[in-house]
Amino acid sequence: xxxxxxxxxxxxxxxxxxxxxxxxxxxxxxxxxxxxxxxxxxxxxxxxxxxxxxxxxxxxxxxxxxxxxxxxxxxxxxxxxxxxxxxxxxxxxxxxxxxxxxxxxxxxxxxxxxxxxxxxxxxxxxxxxxxxxxxxxxxxxxxxxxxxxxxxxxxxxxxxxxxxxxxxxxxxxxxxxxxxxxxxxxxxxxxxxxxxxxxxxxxxxxxxxxxxxxxxxxxxxxxxxxxxxxxxxxxxxxxxxxxxxxxxxxxxxxxxxxxxxxxxxxxx
Amino acid sequence: xxxxxxxxxxxxxxxxxxxxxxxxxxxxxxxxxxxxxxxxxxxxxxxxxxxxxxxxxxxxxxxxxxxxxxxxxxxxxxxxxxxxxxxxxxxxxxxxxxxxxxxxxxxxxxxxxxxxxxxxxxxxxxxxxxxxxxxxxxxxxxxxxxxxxxxxxxxxxxxxxxxxxxxxxxxxxxxxxxxxxxxxxxxxxxxxxxxxxxxxxxxxxxxxxxxxxxxxxxxxxxxxxxxxxxxxxxxxxxxxxxxxxxxxxxxxxxxxxxxxxxxxxxxxxxxxxxxxxxxxxxxxxxxxxxxxxxxxxxxxxxxxxxxxxxxxxxxxxxxxxxxxxxxxxxxxxxxxxxxxxxxxxxxxxxxxxxxxxxxxxxxxxxxxxxxxxxxxxxxxxxxxxxxxxxxxxxxxxxxxxxxxxxxxxxxxxxxxxxxxxxxxxxxxxxxxxxxxxxxxxxxxxxxxxxxxxxxxxxxxxxxxxxxxxxxxxxxxxxxxxxxxxxxxxxxxxxxxxxxxxxxxxxxxxxxxxxxxxxxxxxxxxxxxxxxxxx
Numbered sequence: 001x002x003x004x005x006x007x008x009x010x011x012x013x014x015x016x017x018x019x020x021x022x023x024x025x026x027x028x029x030x031x032x033x034x035x036x037x038x039x040x041x042x043x044x045x046x047x048x049x050x051x052x053x054x055x056x057x058x059x060x061x062x063x064x065x066x067x068x069x070x071x072x073x074x075x076x077x078x079x080x081x082x083x084x085x086x087x088x089x090x091x092x093x094x095x096x097x098x099x100x101x102x103x104x105x106x107x108x109x110x111x112x113x114x115x116x117x118x119x120x121x122x123x124x125x126x127x128x129x130x131x132x133x134x135x136x137x138x139x140x141x142x143x144x145x146x147x148x149x150x151x152x153x154x155x156x157x158x159x160x161x162x163x164x165x166x167x168x169x170x171x172x173x174x175x176x177x178x179x180x181x182x183x184x185x186x187x188x189x190x191x192x193x194x195x196x197x198x199x200x201x202x203x204x205x206x207x208x209x210x211x212x213x214x215x216x217x218x219x220x221x222x223x224x225x226x227x228x229x230x231x232x233x234x235x236x237x238x239x240x241x242x243x244x245x246x247x248x249x250x251x252x253x254x255x256x257x258x259x260x261x262x263x264x265x266x267x268x
Numbered sequence: 269x270x271x272x273x274x275x276x277x278x279x280x281x282x283x284x285x286x287x288x289x290x291x292x293x294x295x296x297x298x299x300x301x302x303x304x305x306x307x308x309x310x311x312x313x314x315x316x317x318x319x320x321x322x323x324x325x326x327x328x329x330x331x332x333x334x335x336x337x338x339x340x341x342x343x344x345x346x347x348x349x350x351x352x353x354x355x356x357x358x359x360x361x362x363x364x365x366x367x368x369x370x371x372x373x374x375x376x377x378x379x380x381x382x383x384x385x386x387x388x389x390x391x392x393x394x395x396x397x398x399x400x401x402x403x404x405x406x407x408x409x410x411x412x413x414x415x416x417x418x419x420x421x422x423x424x425x426x427x428x429x430x431x432x433x434x435x436x437x438x439x440x441x442x443x444x445x446x447x448x449x450x451x452x453x454x455x456x457x458x459x460x461x462x463x464x465x466x467x468x469x470x471x472x473x474x475x476x477x478x479x480x481x482x483x484x485x486x487x488x489x490x491x492x493x494x495x496x497x498x499x500x501x502x503x504x505x506x507x508x509x510x511x512x513x514x515x516x517x518x519x520x521x522x523x524x525x526x527x528x529x530x531x532x533x534x535x536x537x538x539x540x541x542x543x544x545x546x547x548x549x550x551x552x553x554x555x556x557x558x559x560x561x562x563x564x565x566x567x568x569x570x571x572x573x574x575x576x577x578x579x580x581x582x583x584x585x586x587x588x589x590x591x592x593x594x595x596x597x598x599x600x601x602x603x604x605x606x607x608x609x610x611x612x613x614x615x616x617x618x619x620x621x622x623x624x625x626x627x628x629x630x631x632x633x634x635x636x637x638x639x640x641x642x643x644x645x646x647x648x649x650x651x652x653x654x655x656x657x658x659x660x661x662x663x664x665x666x667x668x669x670x671x672x673x674x675x676x677x678x679x680x681x682x683x684x685x686x687x688x689x690x691x692x693x694x695x696x697x698x699x700x701x702x703x704x705x706x707x708x709x710x711x712x713x714x715x716x717x718x719x720x721x722x723x724x725x726x727x728x729x730x731x732x733x734x735x736x737x738x739x740x741x742x743x744x745x746x747x748x749x750x751x752x753x754x755x756x757x758x759x760x761x762x763x764x765x766x767x768x769x770x771x772x773x774x775x776x777x778x779x780x781x782x783x784x785x786x787x788x789x790x791x792x793x794x795x796x797x798x799x800x801x802x
Contacts (some may be wrong), residue, residue, distance in 0.1 A: 007416040007465065023653025028313060028328045056327065061375070120405050122416065164659040195581045 003124025016051035019167035020128070024077040024112055026058050030145030031138030035076040035077060037147060038155050042162065046137075051167050056115075064119035071243070072130040072167070076158060077112040078138035078151075085139035086150030088157055090132065112197035115154050116239055134158050173260055181237025187230030190223060192261055197223040197232070201239035203260075204209070208238045208240065210260040277555045286738065287764040288750075288772060295353050297768070300747065307577070314728040319345060319458040319697070319720045322728060323436050329730065334433035335368035335425060335449040336709035337402040337730075339530075345440035346540040348703025349604070351695040355534030357442035359681045360428050360691065362531045362550075363455075365707055367434070370421035370459075374466060374711035376776050378414035381664065385509060385775065387766040395509045402502060410470050410502050420462040424455040424678075428665075442692030447600035452682055459678060467671055469733065472477065473501025476672035484651045501665035503668060510661040514758075519660035520678045523755035526613060526623035526736060528564055528706040529553030529714035533642040542566060542704045550645050550677070551708060554633035555614040555623065561636045566704050566715070568614040569731065576609045583612060583620065583743065586717035586729035587702060610748060612730050614670040616749065623747040625712030625736040626668040626775060628658060646673070658753040660774040667710075667776070699723040708734055711776040731739045737775045750775055756770075 021042060023035030036055045043053055052063045052070065056063040067073055079089065112133055125208040136154045147155065161169060176184040179207035185194075200220045213220045221239065237244055251262040287303040310329055314321055322341040327334040339361055340534040346353060371700060391395050402410040414535050422432040428445050429435035437444045463476065474481050492504045492587075499508075510516055519730055536548035546553050553564035559681035570583035577599045579592035594604070613618040623629070628649065634652030635673060651667055656662060708716035712733025719727040739748040747755070750772060757767045 004412040004416045026328060027309070028325060049542045055431070057334070058330065061379075062419070062433065081776070137286060143307070144313030 003126060003164060005122050005124070005126065006205045010254065016069040016071070017052040017073050018055065019165055020067060020073045022054045022056045022066065022073065022075045024056040024058075024061050024063065024075065028143060030140040031148055031151045032078045032141055033152050034078050034136045034147060034155050038076055040161060040164075041155070042158055045072070045163070048168060049243060052104070054199045057240065061118060062117070063115040064122050067119045067123060068130055070128050072132075072165075073117070073128045074132045074134065074165070075112050076134045076136070079135035080216060081135075084135045084150070085148060086154040087137040088154050089137070090137040091135065094114050095177070111187075134161075172250060172252050172267075175250055175260075176248050177236070177246050179244075179246050181235060181240075181242070181244050182233040183208075183236045185232045185234070187225070187232070189253070189260070190232040191230065194223055194232070199223060199234060201236050203240055203243075204261075206235070206262060206264055208245070208262040209257070210234075210236075210262065211258060270784050277371070282798055286772075288754070288768065290754055290765075290767075294760065295759055296708070297754050297757040297759060299783075300749050300751040301605055302608070302740060302748060304606045305737060307593050307607050308731055309591070309593075311589070311722070314725050316723050319348070319672075319718065319725055322716060322718060323439065327434050327436060329732075331374065332433070333368070333709040333714065334721075335364055335429070335435065336434060336518070336714050338438050339365045340705040340707040340714055341716050342438040342440060342464070343540060343705030343707070344703040344718045345705070346695075346703070347542050347545075347705065348701035348720055349440050349695045349698050350422050351540065352693040352703075353538055353540060354683055354690040354693055355538065356691045358532050358534040358537055359685050360443045360445065360447070361438055363395070363436070363678050363681050363797075364425050364428055365458075365530060366678045367425045369669060369708075369710040370462070370674055370678070371418050371425075372776075372785040373418075373667060373739055375418035375472070376710070377664070377668065378408075378411050378418075379405075379771050380776070381770075382408075382499060382506075384766055385513075387505070387764070389761050389764060390513050391418070393396060393513050395505070395512055396787075398505065399509055403504065413466055413470055414502075417466040420458050420466075423458050427451050429454055432742040439692070441695040442690075444692065447685065447687065449687055452685060452687070456679065457674065457684055459682075463675055468527065471502050471668070471671065473497035473499075474505060476675060477767045478677075479503075479669075479672050483647055485655045486726065488648075496533050499505075500519055506668075506738070507660065507661075507665070510664070515664075516656055516659045516661040517759045517771060517775055519663070519753045520658045520768065521624050522622050522747075523658060524555075524557035524621055524623050525629035525632050526555055526564070526617070526625050526713055527553050527629045527708065528566075528715055529630075529633065530706070530708040535662075536642070545741040545747060547640065550643055551630060552636065552639065554636050555613060555615060556629070556632045557613075557618055557621060557623065560617075561617055566717075568593045569715075570612050570614065570620060571729075571731065572610040572612050572620075573604075574743040575606060577604050577606050577607050578609065586715075586731060587727065589717070589720055589727060589729040600615050606738075608735050608739050609743045611736050612742055617679045620742070620744075622746055622752070623736060623749055624658075624753075624775075626663065626667075627670055627710075627712070627732040628663045629712065630708055631666040631669060636773075653741070660770045663774040697723075708772070712736060726773040732776075746785045 023039035025032045025035040027033040036057060039053050039055045047053060054066045079084055081107050107128050111260050136151055138151055140148050173189050192210045196213055196215045198216040198220045202209040216222060220236050223234045226233045245264045247266055249262050249266060287305055288298045289301045291299045310325060313325055325340060326337040331335055345417045383405050385399045386404050402408050405411060425432040426445060429437040468475060482491055491498055492507055493499060498504045531550040531553050532548045541707060555562045555564055570585055571589055572583040573580050577594045577596045579594060580590055613623050614620050621694055631649035632653060634644045634646040641643035652662055676697050701720045703718045706713060715731045715735055717729045737749045741747055757771055759765045759767055
């Protein structure tokens with residue numbers, strides 16, 4: 001048996017993910033709740049494909065089980081180190097490597113470092129390659145209390161760092177406008193976002209928006225396959241009234257608007 | 269005569285939450301004090317809140333028993349609001365509660381209890397090398413499968429409850445889920461995997477049906493020697509090891525027991541009431557004190573604070589309960605020494621006495637006369653009690669005995685779900701009412717009392733199994749169950765009193781549950797330096 005987790009059968013319900021974010025701590029103890037509350041904020045902002053969120057609460061051993069299949073793990077917990085409340089510590093790699101011994105763990109006193117040590121035992125070779133731990137200096141543990149202002153601000157900073165993670169970034173891709181007024185899309189994004197091969201174009205000042213239609217019978221513009229790889233081209237010259245930003249352009253998929261947003265300006 | 273004061277911390281392996289102080293005279297514990305070192309403030313958090321706040325707050329009391337907290341807080345509201353519970357909702361609640369316990373049984377046994385069997389103090393036992401081979405943490409041949417497979421049953425909880433731990437899917441009037449046929453079949457497959465690959469393969473060495481045929485202590489002894497598979501199973505070995513090193517000889521405790529019971533017969537609890545609760549239970553309630561059974565009645569519960577860091581002198585019923593903490597430094601001068609209250613029960617003819625909660629209490633209640641057709645009726649542990657009395661070993665065996673039993677129940681409940689039926693009946697949210705909800709968490713009776721006035725929580729009291737067990741002395745100076753269980757323990761090595769660990773851990777005390785859920789996280793960044801005492 002290569003690693004202990006292999007005792008669990010193949011049908012176990014976990015799937016690979018690019019990024020796992022785990023918030024640990026107790027919601028009932030004011031600043032100690034920063035981890036779970038951060039997870040709620042991330043949840044409300046939408047969870048991209050490939051990202052998994054875990055409210056680890058106070059059940060440490062189970063955090064280790066959740067780490068199955070994650071390529072990268074970010075763990076957020078509160079701490080008391082004597083620093084200024086609201087200080088965010090991003091633990092350096094060697095510190096995350098230096099885990100407590102496995103002896104004498106208790107299911108009721110798991111902390112982030114115990115969870116990682118347990119996970120390393122549990123997952124063996126499958127232990128995530130890339131683990132980042134953010135600790136937020138806490139000050140107030142009043143039962144039933146809210147996050148203090150310093151810790152709330154710190155949570156905002158950690159949130160921003162997590163949202164800057166590649167896995168959280170909206171889908172960035174490159175498209176090309178041709179001199180004869182076609183927009184060219186690679187096969188991947190074309191099939192992913194425009195499965196019916198039909199779209200409408202909106203001219204939005206700094207951006208060109210391409211919105212998918214449910215079916216080509218609804219009208220709109222047709223995305224035509226232009227090579228064996230399945231790349232598509234769509235004639236946008238008329239929709240843009242001959243104001244075509246010829247050349248390569250950056251674009252991103254905006255799930256909220258349901259639109260592929262293409263920047264007219266080539267610089268960014 | 270030599271008297272030595274030993275101060276052992278942290279026995280429950282929770283950093284600083286429970287301190288146990290014992291006095292040892294001539295190698296035997298003669299007195300004990302359990303000191304819960306941290307304040308729990310849940311009752312205060314809940315006062316004045318929306319009546320349903322308990323569904324959110326109490327599951328956060330503990331990351332281990334979160335599902336049990338949710339279960340009893342839902343029933344507290346069901347009784348207060350006089351809800352209707354569709355049979356499906358009762359089945360799903362039963363399944364979820366039982367799966368949390370099925371997870372706890374192996375995880376507790378291997379990750380917490382059995383580790384101590386590898387203590388060097390047992391090196392003289394002829395079975396010692398085998399104990400190390402099986403139970404050594406992380407490397408033992410049984411430790412890995414036991415701990416890892418313990419994650420399976422709560423996968424079933426997550427199928428119904430969305431997540432485990434800290435779900436809030438049980439609500440007054442039912443459950444917030446709509447399981448599909450594939451949810452049910454997946455649950456069955458997960459549990460069967462757990463049964464085949466851990467329960468039967470490692471723990472029993474036989475079918476669960478064979479184990480459950482055991483009705484007496486002699487049956488158990490005969491089972492051990494029936495064949496090699498059973499003799500060499502973890503259960504067979506555990507029994508032999510305990511008898512060899514004498515774990516059946518100490519840790520008796522108060523000898524009086526409380527089970528509030530859990531799991532309901534769906535058609536008997538469609539309209540939950542406090543009065544109708546006992547008759548609808550599958551896992552029966554009951555009080556067993558001074559060798560006699562009596563029916564459990566929540567009205568007979570009191571919480572004594574004579575030696576607890578709280579204001580007040582009289583023992584109060586939880587409906588009238590108060591939680592007014594004192595500064596421990598000042599309260600110590602009044603003889604107070606713990607943040608745990610002391611729950612006591614008015615046993616007819618005996619008065620207020622401490623009662624032990626936990627799996628042994630449940631197993632004793634299961635042996636009481638007068639079981640209805642739908643109720644657990646199992647004489648095994650009443651028989652073992654009569655022949656061997658309570659001990660560290662018997663407490664453990666009772667816990668492990670529940671794994672095959674609850675497995676069978678869950679399988680049956682999964683088959684009974686009507687996928688086309690309702691899982692929720694919207695309740696009337698009465699502005700006034702009193703409710704009592706209770707369950708059996710893995711480690712014992714767990715109860716909520718709620719008083720609703722003017723549409724808000726006027727009073728909310730949680731009494732945990734750990735409170736029943738680790739509570740300090742009361743007004744009559746009677747020791748709490750763990751304190752009493754420690755008395756009489758033989759201590760071979762004062763520098764490494766493994767016996768105290770056995771006794772305390774045999775109650776599976778969930779200190780974070782009682783004291784508060786700050787998880788015992790030391791949290792200092794200095795802890796980040798490897799610390800051998802973690």
